[in-house]
Amino acid sequence: MSSMTVSPRAASWLQATPFTLIMTCLVMVPLAIIVSVSFMDFGFAEIIPEFYLGNWTDLLRSSLTFDTYKTVFRQLAIVWTITLLLGFTISYYLIFHVRSNMWRAIFLAACAIPFWTSGPIRMISWVPLLGREGLVNQALMGTGVIDQPISWLLYSEFSVIVVYVNMLTMAMAGPIANSMAKISPSIIQAARDQGASEWQVITEVIIPLIKPGIVVGTIFIITAVMGDGFLVRAMSGNQMNTPAVAIMNEINAFQFPPAAAKSVVLLLVVLGMVGLLLRFVDIRKELAR
Amino acid sequence: MKIDSDFNAKKLMPETEAPADGGVTKYDVEMIAVSKSYDGGAKAVDTISLRIPKASYCCLLGPSGCGKTTTLRMLAGHEDITDGDVLIHNKNVTDGAPSARGTSMMFQSYALFPHLSALDNVAFSLKIKGVGKTERQAKAMEFLTLVQMEHLAHRMPAQLSGGQQQRVALARSLITRPKVLLLDEPLSALDPFLRVLMRTELKRIQTELGITFVHVTHSQEEALALSDLVVVMSDGQIMQAGSARDVFEKPANAFVAKFIGGHNVIAVDDRTVSVRADKCRIVETVGGVNIPATVTSIEYQGSMVRILVKDEAGKEYCAQISDTRFFSDPPAVEEKVMFSWLPEDEWLLAA
Amino acid sequence: MGTRRSASYYILSAVFAAFLLFLYGPMLCVYLLSFQGPEGGMSFPMRGFSLVWFETLFTAGGRGVGDIHNSFIRSLRLGAIVAVLTMLIGLAVGMSFRRRYPGSNFVFYSAIISMIVPGIFVGFGISLTLNMIGMRPQWWYSGIGAQLTWSLPFAMLIMFIILGRMDKSYEEAATDLGASSFQRFQYVILPLILPGVIGMFMAGFTSSYEEAARAGLNIGTGNTMPMELTGLLGAATTPVMFAVGTLTTLFMFTLVISTLLVSARLAKRRQLRLTAQHA
Numbered sequence: 001m002s003s004m005t006v007s008p009r010a011a012s013w014l015q016a017t018p019f020t021l022i023m024t025c026l027v028m029v030p031l032a033i034i035v036s037v038s039f040m041d042f043g044f045a046e047i048i049p050e051f052y053l054g055n056w057t058d059l060l061r062s063s064l065t066f067d068t069y070k071t072v073f074r075q076l077a078i079v080w081t082i083t084l085l086l087g088f089t090i091s092y093y094l095i096f097h098v099r100s101n102m103w104r105a106i107f108l109a110a111c112a113i114p115f116w117t118s119g120p121i122r123m124i125s126w127v128p129l130l131g132r133e134g135l136v137n138q139a140l141m142g143t144g145v146i147d148q149p150i151s152w153l154l155y156s157e158f159s160v161i162v163v164y165v166n167m168l169t170m171a172m173a174g175p176i177a178n179s180m181a182k183i184s185p186s187i188i189q190a191a192r193d194q195g196a197s198e199w200q201v202i203t204e205v206i207i208p209l210i211k212p213g214i215v216v217g218t219i220f221i222i223t224a225v226m227g228d229g230f231l232v233r234a235m236s237g238n239q240m241n242t243p244a245v246a247i248m249n250e251i252n253a254f255q256f257p258p259a260a261a262k263s264v265v266l267l268l269v270v271l272g273m274v275g276l277l278l279r280f281v282d283i284r285k286e287l288a289r
Numbered sequence: 290m291k292i293d294s295d296f297n298a299k300k301l302m303p304e305t306e307a308p309a310d311g312g313v314t315k316y317d318v319e320m321i322a323v324s325k326s327y328d329g330g331a332k333a334v335d336t337i338s339l340r341i342p343k344a345s346y347c348c349l350l351g352p353s354g355c356g357k358t359t360t361l362r363m364l365a366g367h368e369d370i371t372d373g374d375v376l377i378h379n380k381n382v383t384d385g386a387p388s389a390r391g392t393s394m395m396f397q398s399y400a401l402f403p404h405l406s407a408l409d410n411v412a413f414s415l416k417i418k419g420v421g422k423t424e425r426q427a428k429a430m431e432f433l434t435l436v437q438m439e440h441l442a443h444r445m446p447a448q449l450s451g452g453q454q455q456r457v458a459l460a461r462s463l464i465t466r467p468k469v470l471l472l473d474e475p476l477s478a479l480d481p482f483l484r485v486l487m488r489t490e491l492k493r494i495q496t497e498l499g500i501t502f503v504h505v506t507h508s509q510e511e512a513l514a515l516s517d518l519v520v521v522m523s524d525g526q527i528m529q530a531g532s533a534r535d536v537f538e539k540p541a542n543a544f545v546a547k548f549i550g551g552h553n554v555i556a557v558d559d560r561t562v563s564v565r566a567d568k569c570r571i572v573e574t575v576g577g578v579n580i581p582a583t584v585t586s587i588e589y590q591g592s593m594v595r596i597l598v599k600d601e602a603g604k605e606y607c608a609q610i611s612d613t614r615f616f617s618d619p620p621a622v623e624e625k626v627m628f629s630w631l632p633e634d635e636w637l638l639a640a
Numbered sequence: 641m642g643t644r645r646s647a648s649y650y651i652l653s654a655v656f657a658a659f660l661l662f663l664y665g666p667m668l669c670v671y672l673l674s675f676q677g678p679e680g681g682m683s684f685p686m687r688g689f690s691l692v693w694f695e696t697l698f699t700a701g702g703r704g705v706g707d708i709h710n711s712f713i714r715s716l717r718l719g720a721i722v723a724v725l726t727m728l729i730g731l732a733v734g735m736s737f738r739r740r741y742p743g744s745n746f747v748f749y750s751a752i753i754s755m756i757v758p759g760i761f762v763g764f765g766i767s768l769t770l771n772m773i774g775m776r777p778q779w780w781y782s783g784i785g786a787q788l789t790w791s792l793p794f795a796m797l798i799m800f801i802i803l804g805r806m807d808k809s810y811e812e813a814a815t816d817l818g819a820s821s822f823q824r825f826q827y828v829i830l831p832l833i834l835p836g837v838i839g840m841f842m843a844g845f846t847s848s849y850e851e852a853a854r855a856g857l858n859i860g861t862g863n864t865m866p867m868e869l870t871g872l873l874g875a876a877t878t879p880v881m882f883a884v885g886t887l888t889t890l891f892m893f894t895l896v897i898s899t900l901l902v903s904a905r906l907a908k909r910r911q912l913r914l915t916a917q918h919a
Contacts, residue, residue, distance in 0.1 A: 008739055011821075015736035016747050018729045019792060023750040026789045030765025031757070037768055047771065090659055093652040107656070114663045116892035117670070119850060120869035121885035124876060125666035128673055133683040135669070166662060186400035189367050194414035194465060195388035198648055204417070208404040219756060227758020230852070234873050244760060251764060251857070260768065263761050274756050284748060 031267070038261035047256055055261035064246070065265075072242040075157070075232075076225045079164045083221055084214070086165070087172030091213075092202070095180040096188070111170055123163060123234050130154040130162070155237030163235050168224055172217035179213030180206065212281040219274050226270050243269075316340045316379075317469055317501035318347075318364065323373035325359050325525075333359045335525040336373070341469075341518060344499045346492065348512035351522035352548065357505045358473060360522070364503060365394040365471050378468050393467035397474045399458040401446040407433065407457045408442040414465045432460040435494065452483045459494070470495075472504040476511060488514060509549050513537060521545050538565075542639045553606050553630075554638070561638045568634040569608035571596055571620060577631035582606060584624045596620065598628050671889075674882035682879055693883035707868060708884060714779070715865035718855070719848040721784055726791040726844030727837060733792075734799020734833075735825075748800075751793035759853030762789050767857035782858035790854055791847040795840040802836035831910065838903050842896070849892075 006014070041052035059065055090111075098104045114122070129135050130153040137149040152158055183206065191201045229244035243266045250259035318341040325334040334356040341347045349357040362368035364375060366387035374383045375390075382390035401410050408429050409416075415425035433439045436456040446454055455475060462470055475491070476484045492515055495502045506512055512519050512533070519536045521528040521544075528548075529541040540546035543554045546563035553564045557578070571584070582598035585605070594615040596608045606628050620626055673680075677688030697708060737744065754762065766786050770777055777783070806829075814828045830837070848855075852866040863871065865888070872881060 009741050012736040012739055012741040013743070015732040016741075016744070019733035019796065020743075020747050020750070022729070022785065022788050022792060023747070023754055026766055026785050027754045027757070027762060028750065030762060030769045033769045033772060034761065034765045037772075047768075086659065089652065089655055093656050097649050097652055110660060111663065113893075114667050116896065117667060117885055117889045118866055118869060119852075120866060120873055121670060121881065121888070122666065124873055124881050125670045125885065128669040128683045129666055131683055133681075135684055138684070166666070169659070184398060184400065186396040186398055187402060189365075189387070189394070190396060190400040190461075191402070191413070192367075192387045193365070193392075193394050194417055194461070196413075196417045198646065200417055204413070205402060205404075223756045223758060227760060227853075229760060230870055234870070238874075244758065247764070248760060251760075256768060256771070259764065263764060267757065267761055270756065270758065271753075283752070284745075 034260045034263050034267075037257055038264050040257045040260075042255060042257040052257070055258045058258065059261050059265065064241070065243075065262075068241050068243045068246055069269075071240060072226060072244075075160065075164070075242070076222065078161055079168060079225055080218065080221050082161075082165050083169045083172040084217070086169050087176055087217060090169070090173045091177035091180050092206070095177055096206075111173070115170070119167075119230075120234070122167065123231065126154065126159060126163060126235070130159055155235070155239065157236065157240065160232055160235045160240065163231060164225060167231070168221055171220040171224065175216035175220070176210055176213040179210035183209050212283075212286045215277050215281045216283065216286075219277055222273050222277075223270060226266065226273075315342060317343050317345070317377065318503065319374075319376040319379075320360075320364075321374045321376070323360075323363060323375060324371050325356070325363060325368065326371050332371075332525050334363070337522075337525075337527050338373075339520060339527060339530060341501055341503065343501070345501055345517040346495050346515050347501065347503045347518040347520065348516040349503065349505045349520050349522060350507070350509060350512040350548075351528075352507060355522040356525040357520075357522050359525075361394075361471050361473055361503060361505045364469070365392050366390055367394070388465075391468035392471055393462040393465045393469075394471040394473065395455075395458050395462045395475055397477065399446075399454045401454055401458055401461070403446055406443050406445055407438060407449065410446070410457055411460045411464055413461065429460070429464060432464045433457070435463065436460045436490075451478055452487060455479070455487065456490075459491075463494075463498070467500065469501045469503060472502060474505055474507070476506070476508075484511075491515065513549075521548060523548070539636060540638065546636075546638060551609065555606075557635070562635040563638055564630045564634050564636070566595070566607045567593070567609040569606070569628065569630045570610065571598065571608050571626045571628050577629055577634075579627045579629040580606070582626055582628045584620050584622050584626055587620075587622060598626060600628070667889075670882045670885040673879045674886040676879040676882070680879065682877070682882075693878065693880045694887070696878075696880050697883055697887070707863065708865075711863045711865045711868040712888075714862055715849055718779060718783060718787065718864060719845045722787045722791055722848035723841045723844035725784070725788060726795045726847075727841045729788070729792060730795025730799055730840045730844075731837060733796055734803055734836075735829075737800055738803055748796075751796045754789050755793040759790065759851070760856075762786065763854040763857045766854070770858070776860065777858040778860045779855075779862065783855050783860065786854040786858045787848045787851055790851055791844045794843045794847060798836050798839050798843065799833070802833050806832055834906070835903065838899065842899055845895075846892075 037047060038055055039051055039053065041048040041050050041054065094104055094107055098107060117125075127134065131137070132149045132151065132154075134153065136153060137146075140146045141149065187205060187209075188201060191205045196204060227244055229242065229248040232240050232242050232245055233248075243262060247259050247262045247266065250256075250262065318339070320337060320339045322336050322338055323334060324332055324336050326332045337356075337360065349360060351357045359368060363370050364377075366382070366385060366389075370383050374381055376382065377391050380391075387394075401407075402413065405413065408426055411432050412420075412425040412429035415428060420428070430439060430442060433442050436459050438453060438456045438460065441449060441453060444453075446457070449457065455478075459475075472491070476487055479487060488511060491502065491504070504511075504515065513536075514533075516533050518530060519533050520530045521536060523544050529536055529545045531539075536545065537549055537551070540549060540552065540563055543561055543563070546552040546554050551566045553566060553569065555562055555564060571582075580600050582600045584596060585599050586597045588595040588597075589612075590609075592612055593609050594612055596610065596615075598606050598608070600606070608628065669684075672686065673682065673684070674693055675689050675691065676686055676693065677690045678692045680687035733747065736747070763786055766782060766789075767777060770782060775782075810828055810832065811824055814824045819827065850866060852864065852870060855864060856867055859867070869881070869884065
């Protein structure tokens with residue numbers, strides 16, 4: 001027996017302390033500070049610690065706020081739909097059609113390798129493809145489909161969506177594939193035995209059983225799209241305004257209190273959406289399975 | 290298990306159809322020179338031929354890796370057939386889809402759909418066919434009644450015990466009105482008490498429905514208790530196919546005699562014979578063949594006592610004698626005894 | 641399973657191939673165009689092959705392409721420290737989850753919140769907090785701290801999954817055999833979760849190396865790689881960014897492959913040692 005025995009509960013607390021301290025001091029407290037700063041006045045590059053509702057009245061009266069949310073929700077809806085369909089198809093193929101474990105591992109690795117390249121580089125990598133002189137325009141003009149290069153391929157909402165789908169499909173496919181891998185093959189065979197076609201197996205058995213994966217993937221997509229400012233700015237050529245872009249612009253202009261007020265709204269929106277989704281799945285239980 | 294006497298199980302099953310060739314089909318299942326090999330490698334099932342008569346309970350028996358489960362999965366259509374033909378009710382189904390061959394499989398893990406209640410699990414195939422909700426649920430309830438699960442119809446699979454899940458799985462397989470029900474080690478996940486109970490139940494349902502059951506097992510006791518036809522398999526081949534009594538009393542070869550249990554396989558002169566352990570005696574000589582041996586262990590089994598002995602060459606023999614006979618003159622471990630049997634109890638085994 | 645391929649298999653294979661093309665197409669453009677000739681631009685066609693864009697990076701300290709050199713070194717330094725801290729702190733918090741304790745839900749959900757709150761808020765919040773208490777951001781505390789809020793939740797999830805699936809009876813058996821809690825950790829738990837520990841290290845490094853939203857406002861002076869590259873995006877007119885892309889990808893490739901090799905070697909040595917002991 002060790003001389004320095006501690007109770008199991010105290011041991012757990014000790015083990016969790018560094019982690020909890022970081023999460024508390026660097027996540028919880030800062031979020032609380034954002035909320036309080038949103039009620040403060042500001043001068044040029046300084047925060048005046050006095051109660052002030054101006055940030056909120058400005059924010060809630062501005063039609064700009066409404067427009068930025070309209071933009072980001074439209075993008076979210078499109079990106080979510082495409083990544084869900086594509087992510088489902090890819091996972092379904094890898095889990096139920098690829099039979100050798102080796103090939104499944106190779107295909108999964110193949111999907112991960114492009115992400116070893118830095119994000120900004122992956123964004124600029126679309127210039128040689130979608131730009132005015134890019135491969136897509138060259139190909140379309142070469143085949144005579146168009147005689148003028150299409151200008152909306154790059155630095156437009158189109159390119160924002162393309163790059164989102166490129167970067168986020170695996171974030172949706174991963175959790176879905178994880179849920180699918182937990183379905184025992186005999187369940188699928190039982191459904192086939194009962195006369196279900198491949199499509200009926202998907203709708204009647206697979207989709208109900210992968211709901212947790214879809215929920216987790218959806219959460220990834222929501223937080224990525226709602227919280228991103230860099231990608232939208234870069235891929236829209238600074239032409240699109242989403243809530244996160246608006247916040248970044250104000251931070252860069254040192255207007256912290258209005259940025260804080262906007263942050264609180266966006267945070268509430270994101271947490272509200274995620275909280276709603278989490279009602280459908282117990283992630284803690286799901287992870288330990 | 291009480292059977293509701295008003296309940297006519299036969300009416301749940303398909304009308305007996307006229308045989309395709311106008312003659313009389315004597316067999317529910319016919320396998321003709323069926324083989325299975327993976328990627329051109331060694332044969333998991335090697336040219337087996339088997340005929341299962343109408344409405345019989347057939348057990349595929351063998352050690353793990355003998356090809357019995359592969360055989361069952363080929364019957365079900367969950368495994369491609371490399372070579373040979375499979376006929377079900379006189380119809381060639383070798384390349385048929387699982388749901389189109391008139392078989393239904395009950396999986397070892399039961400494979401109940403975890404997101405559906407017991408009732409919806411049983412009603413699944415009807416839903417697939419597009420049967421309306423009330424109609425399919427009523428029909429599913431009939432089958433849950435057959436397996437005595439109607440009172441738990443609305444439970445989810447996770448809320449059911451292993452035995453209950455199995456009953457639901459059975460009902461789900463039967464509702465497709467299969468000509469042949471395939472069962473993959475259906476009792477292996479149950480505790481011994483439930484296993485015997487379910488065994489009786491399976492036999493009752495098979496008799497009531499009058500269809501063929503093909504049941505894969507590694508338990509000789511289960512096979513002997515249930516089967517009209519026992520098929521003993523080893524290394525992808527059929528060692529013997531016959532009635533339970535035939536297989537036990539007249540094992541075709543040493544493998545069957547050893548695997549079915551309760552036999553001594555003994556080389557006498559240039560022949561190999563098997564002698565049932567319950568025909569062997571120790572202590573007193575019976576005027577037959579006598580071998581001097583030493584008792585190595587004694588197992589009390591209730592009505593019987595199993596005694597293991599070893600001869601001078603180190604070969605082991607086993608005798609099963611009734612408890613009355615044993616206790617009238619009980620030998621002790623390490624005691625020198627005579628192990629004996631009568632020549633007429635010897636059964637000649639194929640080389 | 642051995643049944644025949646259906647038509648859907650071929651359709652889905654084609655969809656998957658198209659997806660791989662969608663993932664790799666832009667990357668291939670980057671790799672190819674980084675060898676663009678001196679007169680070539682950011683689009684095809686290639687005007688000859690040259691290493692001129694790589695030379696630009698290395699001559700004159702990479703002038704004209706920002707501070708790529710130093711930002712790369714800063715990113716590596718930050719990544720290495722974050723990786724080690726992530727591994728240690730993640731291991732500790734993972735061990736705490738082997739039993740339920742009061743507050744374990746708070747620990748778990750605080751990590752989930754940190755994962756789902758968009759990075760710029762965490763970064764902005766930390767920077768506001770520093771501002772309120774009158775401290776200036778420095779890479780070695782606020783920079784590292786900000787990135788830990790991103791890497792640690794992943795580490796926790798890795799441990800949560802690995803330990804959740806570990807059979808408790810191994811540990812109970814070790815206790816029965818007289819192992820102290822430290823010996824249990826050293827001889828039973830650690831060898832079983834070693835892949836997860838290496839996974840935490842890699843997750844820590846890659847999340848730090850790629851991260852800009854949280855560290856951005858809290859790093860103090862001197863950009864990290866992703867910040868520097870983001871800054872250069874708008875101004876990029878030559879293939880020199882592609883040269884950066886090719887080099888950094890090569891670096892990541894080497895890193896990941898060598899980590900895999902090292903862990904495979906460790907596993908093999910363990911195996912050899914075990915066989916030697918049993919021989």
